[in-house]
Amino acid sequence: RKEVEQDPGPFNVPEGATVAFNCTYSNSASQSFFWYRQDCRKEPKLLMSVYSSGNEDGRFTAQLNRASQYISLLIRDSKLSDSATYLCVVLGSGGGGADGLTFGKGTHLIIQP
Amino acid sequence: NAGVTQTPKFRILKIGQSMTLQCTQDMNHNYMYWYRQDPGMGLKLIYYSVGAGITDKGEVPNGYNVSRSTTEDFPLRLELAAPSQTSVYFCASSYTGQINSPLHFGNGTRLTVT
Numbered sequence: 617r618k619e620v621e622q623d624p625g626p627f628n629v630p631e632g633a634t635v636a637f638n639c640t641y642s643n644s645a646s647q648s649f650f651w652y653r654q655d656c657r658k659e660p661k662l663l664m665s666v667y668s669s670g671n672e673d674g675r676f677t678a679q680l681n682r683a684s685q686y687i688s689l690l691i692r693d694s695k696l697s698d699s700a701t702y703l704c705v706v707l708g709s710g711g712g713g714a715d716g717l718t719f720g721k722g723t724h725l726i727i728q729p
Numbered sequence: 730n731a732g733v734t735q736t737p738k739f740r741i742l743k744i745g746q747s748m749t750l751q752c753t754q755d756m757n758h759n760y761m762y763w764y765r766q767d768p769g770m771g772l773k774l775i776y777y778s779v780g781a782g783i784t785d786k787g788e789v790p791n792g793y794n795v796s797r798s799t800t801e802d803f804p805l806r807l808e809l810a811a812p813s814q815t816s817v818y819f820c821a822s823s824y825t826g827q828i829n830s831p832l833h834f835g836n837g838t839r840l841t842v843t
Contacts, residue, residue: 620771659819659834660772703771717832719764719771 625724636690639704648707735835742810750805752820761803765816
């Protein structure tokens with residue numbers, strides 16, 4: 617099983633729809649989880665951290681399911697500007713530094729007008 | 730406050746040539762990182778530094794060298810460039826190494842080795 621696995625997509629979604637995608641991770645001792653957003657030919661930027669209790673930031677909701685070892689990202693009322701690649705990032709069990717981060721390959725989302 | 734600045738943005742190298750990718754940050758971050766991103770792949774950590782004078786290997790360090798003489802600068806050196814080093818290179822920094830400190834990435838350097 618790959619360390620961090622994401623469906624590469626693309627997910628083609630009409631504007632205004634709700635879309636959700638998951639990311640699975642193999643290390644059950646993983647400590648922290650994040651979603652980064654990467655626009656085409658740009659650098660990744662932190663979208664949100666994922667907390668055990670789930671967290672929401674505007675139209676975005678992130679959830680963690682430790683039992684099944686996956687995190688999810690839900691986008692409501694999708695906008696054209698949400699079109700991007702969403703990277704799942706997991707911190708392994710060794711150390712606390714960002715050198716322990718594993719990046720998924722990303723899920724490509726296309727919002728269509 | 731420019732954040733993380735990388736130069737050059739693009740570069741084409743011939744096999745066997747060498748070059749240095751520059752990275753500087755003005756946020757007084759202690760931690761700095763170099764990643765490479767190949768098409769359809771996740772970012773891979775090449776080298777990182779927890780402060781001036783300290784560097785450590787990441788997941789894919791072969792063929793690269795780094796130095797950290799100042800807090801601001803973290804150049805990545807490619808010696809004897811190979812086609813396998815064709816990639817997009819991202820420099821990043823964070824305030825501390827703790828994971829709740831988000832990574833701030835530079836704009837990237839697109840390198841082609843032919």
